[in-house]
Amino acid sequence: MLSDHHKTQRIGAALTFLQRYHHDGDEFLDKIVTGYETWVHYETEETKEQSKQWMHSHSSSRKPVKFKRTFSTKKCVATVFWNRKGVLLAEFMLRGTTITAAS
Secondary structure, eight states: OOOHHHHHHHHHHHHHHHHHHHHHTHHHHTTOOEEEEEEEEOOOOOOTTTTOOOOOTTOSOSSOOOOOOOOOOOEEEEEEEEETTEEEEEEEEOTTOOOOTTO
């Protein structure tokens, strides 16, 4: 929940943006960049060769049954920055790394 102080700051920022847009037009919008980060779950798909199973020649089953697939617990952080024209940067970070001003 936002405090009254934070609400006032947001209104001030919105008014500043509106004034700059009134003064500079679409050129001002081209300077706005925003970003978002989220966890992305992933898994490495098996090739057809990797998913084959050995079966005994006397097996009652003619076709090999593929094991039930479970979702992977592998995940990484995806960070995306964009402006009104599209994506500027999409970065997938390894576990344990952080974003800093120097990165």
